[in-house]
Amino acid sequence: MGLKTPLLENHKKLGATIVDFGGWDMPVQYTNVIEEHNATRNACGLFDICHMGEIFVEGEQAFDLLQKVTSRDISKIKNGKIALAVMCNEKGGIIDDLTIYKFNGKKFMLVVNASNEIPDFEWCKKIAKHEKFHVKVTNSSREFAKLDIQGPNSKKILQQITDFDLNELSFYTFKEGNLIGFPGIISQSGYTGELGYEIYFPWNAASEVWDKLLELGKEDGIKPIGLGARDTLRLECAMNLYGHEMDENKTPLEARYAWVCDFEKDFIGKEAILAQKEKGVPSKLVGFEMVDRGIARNPYKVFKNGEEIGYVTSGTMSPTLKKALGLSYIKSEHASVGEEIEIQIRDKLCMAKIVKLPFYKKTDGV
Amino acid sequence: MVFELNPHDRKYTKEHEWVKIENGIATMGITDYAQHALTDIVFVELPEIGKHAQQFKAFAVLESVKSVSDVYAPVSGEIIEVNSSLPDAPEKINNDAFGIGWIAKIKVKDEKELDNLMSAHEYDEYLKKSSH
Numbered sequence: 001m002g003l004k005t006p007l008l009e010n011h012k013k014l015g016a017t018i019v020d021f022g023g024w025d026m027p028v029q030y031t032n033v034i035e036e037h038n039a040t041r042n043a044c045g046l047f048d049i050c051h052m053g054e055i056f057v058e059g060e061q062a063f064d065l066l067q068k069v070t071s072r073d074i075s076k077i078k079n080g081k082i083a084l085a086v087m088c089n090e091k092g093g094i095i096d097d098l099t100i101y102k103f104n105g106k107k108f109m110l111v112v113n114a115s116n117e118i119p120d121f122e123w124c125k126k127i128a129k130h131e132k133f134h135v136k137v138t139n140s141s142r143e144f145a146k147l148d149i150q151g152p153n154s155k156k157i158l159q160q161i162t163d164f165d166l167n168e169l170s171f172y173t174f175k176e177g178n179l180i181g182f183p184g185i186i187s188q189s190g191y192t193g194e195l196g197y198e199i200y201f202p203w204n205a206a207s208e209v210w211d212k213l214l215e216l217g218k219e220d221g222i223k224p225i226g227l228g229a230r231d232t233l234r235l236e237c238a239m240n241l242y243g244h245e246m247d248e249n250k251t252p253l254e255a256r257y258a259w260v261c262d263f264e265k266d267f268i269g270k271e272a273i274l275a276q277k278e279k280g281v282p283s284k285l286v287g288f289e290m291v292d293r294g295i296a297r298n299p300y301k302v303f304k305n306g307e308e309i310g311y312v313t314s315g316t317m318s319p320t321l322k323k324a325l326g327l328s329y330i331k332s333e334h335a336s337v338g339e340e341i342e343i344q345i346r347d348k349l350c351m352a353k354i355v356k357l358p359f360y361k362k363t364d365g366v
Numbered sequence: 367m368v369f370e371l372n373p374h375d376r377k378y379t380k381e382h383e384w385v386k387i388e389n390g391i392a393t394m395g396i397t398d399y400a401q402h403a404l405t406d407i408v409f410v411e412l413p414e415i416g417k418h419a420q421q422f423k424a425f426a427v428l429e430s431v432k433s434v435s436d437v438y439a440p441v442s443g444e445i446i447e448v449n450s451s452l453p454d455a456p457e458k459i460n461n462d463a464f465g466i467g468w469i470a471k472i473k474v475k476d477e478k479e480l481d482n483l484m485s486a487h488e489y490d491e492y493l494k495k496s497s498h
Contacts, residue, residue: 032405033431228432293453295409295429317408317431324409346411346427 005050006206022115024051029226036229037319043221044151053117053141055110061133063105073262077102082172088269093248113242145206150196157217193237236360244313253281284335287357290324292350296343303342370398378489385440392441395468404430407459410452447471
């Protein structure tokens with residue numbers, strides 16, 4: 001028996017298949033992955049993301065701590081904005097990727113992966129103590145429920161339970177407001193490549209808010225979405241998933257995360273990352289499409305002229321593009337777009353080619 | 367959940383394959399229960415014609431968006447025909463697992479092997495038991 005979000009009974013009532021995900025009992029699908037995937041792209045999907053962690057960093061030196069432990073220059077993030085960042089160890093290996101919500105220079109919320117909540121929290125506390133920073137680090141993960149509401153109809157549906165005009169939010173900004181009377185944090189952001197929102201509010205209100213959104217969104221095609229479609233949605237947009245595209249053995253340069261690193265400032269891991277840049281990055285994360293028939297999945301091996309050159313981190317049959325595609329680490333010398341590679345699927349080598357990322361991008365703007 | 371009735375003109379395996387014998391030829395596929403459990407089948411790897419299938423050994427592969435599943439031969443014998451329309455239309459298995467979604471035909475080597483399989487009634491009971 002795993003950890004339970006406050007919505008487990010709601011999922012069971014909706015007929016979800018429940019699986020273990022990083023120690024949590026989570027819905028992997030309600031009807032089927034393709035239907036849920038398409039519902040999110042075309043109408044609206046509602047995701048239980050209560051398993052993810054919320055860590056608050058507050059106080060006089062909250063800014064200093066985050067400058068130190070995260071890859072982003074916090075001074076460049078405006079109040080009310082979000083930034084995607086990584087936390088690295090001294091070797092430049094990725095401890096986690098996270099979003100930083102900046103309330104002001106003395107108050108931040110870090111939204112972290114479920115499986116890394118405790119290590120991230122301990123790491124922040126350890127560095128704060130070591131540097132003697134005047135800062136309070138609080139793990140509020142079990143106080144906040146988190147739902148993602150994603151898709152072209154998400155704004156219209158969420159507006160009905162939100163007490164401010166959602167037009168006030170632009171991409172990667174947030175505001176505090178009330179959700180059917182519950183105090184919440186609402187951001188325009190997500191993990192699907194669609195217009196969408198992430199909402200945070202008291203843990204115990206999860207069931208009420210969940211049911212309300214499903215009820216109010218019915219006409220606009222809202223559907224509950226499991227982790228299966230969450231994975232295909234993010235993969236089409238080439239968004240990384242911790243434990244697949246990155247871990248402590250990969251640096252941001254390898255994991256296509258150089259863009260979340262501000263090398264103008266100091267942060268833990270920076271020197272190692274720059275040293276790696278100098279020396280040459282051994283492997284790179286690339287996107288591929290299958291040329292031969294077959295679906296390449298994690299952790300199938302990748303070959304070129306008989307030499308093993310990498311492995312698949314994530315792969316699927318893309319419901320939107322109807323192509324077998326995926327992400328893979330490849331030795332840098334082979335990691336250019338257009339390069340042909342072979343992926344071992346069971347006992348056969350199947351041809352694939354490296355393609356530009358992302359696989360999918362919403363054309364009418366998010 | 368309500369599944370399509372398991373037809374009485376064939377036999378069943380514990381791994382949820384069905385097999386129908388006509389003139390010594392076994393036509394096989396997966397059951398409606400199995401296609402429900404797999405959900406969206408998006409890839410089919412068929413067995414090779416001319417190869418020898420062995421009862422209860424994996425000989426084909428079905429993949430959904432999320433998962434990879436082996437298909438086991440319900441009887442031993444030479445594979446004489448495969449449903450070659452499936453690679454281009456794997457959804458046929460979801461749409462009609464007991465009919466147009468058939469997977470392969472095997473020339474039955476030993477009819478005694480059929481005694482290792484379940485009747486429709488026994489398979490119904492087996493599903494009831496395993497759903498608890």
